[in-house]
Amino acid sequence: MKEQKLSTAVAAIILGVSASQVGAVENGSATLIDALTLGEVGVNLRYRVEHVDQDNINDVAIASTLRTRLNWTSGSYRSFDAFFEVDNVSGIGNDNYNSTVNGNSEHPVVADPEGTEVNQAYLQYRAGNSAVIVGRQRINLDSQRFIGSVGWRQNEQTYDGLRYQYGAEGQLQLDYSYLYNVNRIFGEDSDRADLDGDIQLFHASYPLVENHKLTAFFYNLDLDNASSFAARTYGAAYRGDFGRFETQLSYARQQDIGSNPSDYAADYYLAEIAAPLGPVTGKLGYEVLGSDSGVSFKTPLATLHKFQGFTDQFLVTPADGIEDLYIGGSLAWAGGDLGITYHNFEASEGSENYGNEWNISYSHKFDQHFSALVKYANYDAEDYSSDTDKFWLMLTAKF
Numbered sequence: 539m540k541e542q543k544l545s546t547a548v549a550a551i552i553l554g555v556s557a558s559q560v561g562a563v564e565n566g567s568a569t570l571i572d573a574l575t576l577g578e579v580g581v582n583l584r585y586r587v588e589h590v591d592q593d594n595i596n597d598v599a600i601a602s603t604l605r606t607r608l609n610w611t612s613g614s615y616r617s618f619d620a621f622f623e624v625d626n627v628s629g630i631g632n633d634n635y636n637s638t639v640n641g642n643s644e645h646p647v648v649a650d651p652e653g654t655e656v657n658q659a660y661l662q663y664r665a666g667n668s669a670v671i672v673g674r675q676r677i678n679l680d681s682q683r684f685i686g687s688v689g690w691r692q693n694e695q696t697y698d699g700l701r702y703q704y705g706a707e708g709q710l711q712l713d714y715s716y717l718y719n720v721n722r723i724f725g726e727d728s729d730r731a732d733l734d735g736d737i738q739l740f741h742a743s744y745p746l747v748e749n750h751k752l753t754a755f756f757y758n759l760d761l762d763n764a765s766s767f768a769a770r771t772y773g774a775a776y777r778g779d780f781g782r783f784e785t786q787l788s789y790a791r792q793q794d795i796g797s798n799p800s801d802y803a804a805d806y807y808l809a810e811i812a813a814p815l816g817p818v819t820g821k822l823g824y825e826v827l828g829s830d831s832g833v834s835f836k837t838p839l840a841t842l843h844k845f846q847g848f849t850d851q852f853l854v855t856p857a858d859g860i861e862d863l864y865i866g867g868s869l870a871w872a873g874g875d876l877g878i879t880y881h882n883f884e885a886s887e888g889s890e891n892y893g894n895e896w897n898i899s900y901s902h903k904f905d906q907h908f909s910a911l912v913k914y915a916n917y918d919a920e921d922y923s924s925d926t927d928k929f930w931l932m933l934t935a936k937f
Contacts, residue, residue, distance in 0.1 A: 573615035582607040586692065586932040590646040594924040599635035601648035604628050605692040617665055623658040627651065627692045639727045650692040651725035657694055671701045677715060679741050684757055684771060686841030691723040713741040720839065735761040750778040760796045767838040768798040773806065786810040792835050802833035804859065818867045829859035829887045847881045847895040848915035849926045856922060859886030874902030891920040909934045
């Protein structure tokens with residue numbers, strides 16, 4: 539049903555344009571037929587092996603998957619252009635992992651289900667500093683801490699609706715989206731495939747002076763089929779450079795709305811500083827997702843793998859909230875980039891110790907087409923979850 543609703547909306551706009559404008563020429567621009575036939579085709583192949591060893595599950599998980607992505611970008615006609623993208627995720631070898639839909643519950647979860655989906659399909663209009671996008675699209679706001687595409691997983695998270703953007707780099711920028719559906723990473727065969735409802739995202743950023751930017755945001759998730767995530771989040775963030783030091787500060791407040799059965803108001807805080815230390819760029823940060831009467835601050839639309847450790851222990855914030863104190867460093871090494879980060883986790887309310895985690899990654903880009911990534915993560919549990927080791931090898935080809 540959601541595919542039909544999406545395709546009908548996009549088709550109506552395209553047909554509305556084509557009926558009146560096929561073959562027309564304006565100021566020497568190409569015809570609509572030219573825009574459709576002279577578009578660009580892209581291919582992206584991403585093969586990944588993910589190994590998970592989790593203490594509370596006897597069998598390990600080994601997920602060997604290939605994501606094949608095909609997309610097409612039209613030419614521009616009278617400031618309109620279109621984009622269409624299809625993803626296929628296929629297993630290579632045995633599926634010795636729990637994809638959340640394959641029934642292999644004796645293995646740890648690796649949320650990369652097999653299947654083929656329309657990942658993006660939209661029509662875009664640009665005029666001056668404004669752009670309007672209608673259809674299924676990727677949305678990444680700031681660091682993706684609240685709104686992201688979860689691009690790490692083989693099946694990406696995308697959004698159905700309308701988005702308006704205004705501004706340019708170095709100026710006031712406004713970004714508003716009205717969305718009716720979120721296509722989650724679990725695939726169309728899952729009962730968690732979608733988040734439906736009235737979703738409004740407002741984001742504004744302004745450069746105070748050179749290398750200093752202030753951002754304000756308001757995210758209203760009035761969800762129909764996930765009432766515990768129905769919430770209104772608003773806040774502000776600051777990024778600035780002081781000589782060699784790069785700083786981030788952020789604060790947000792979250793309150794229940796709509797059908798959410800809980801009555802709560804929780805806070806979010808972030809403070810981070812990074813600086814070069816010889817060949818190493820060091821980073822120190824402290825992030826808090828708070829709690830109110832046993833109900834925690836949640837970020838259901840975030841690219842969660844980027845935060846609180848690679849082993850993904852805290853995809854849903856614990857009831858007593860979480861404090862993440864982390865320190866890390868990165869450097870150029872052997873033609874690639876090496877990164878190491880240590881996390882210490884504690885409850886934001888009470889005295890529970892959630893354990894600690896080490897993350898190590900190395901990425902190498904061979905040329906404009908080929909790249910590789912190796913990652914390892916070790917989570918040492920205390921009062922939460924269980925000891926977990928994860929390892930990844932990923933190869934990517936883009937054409």
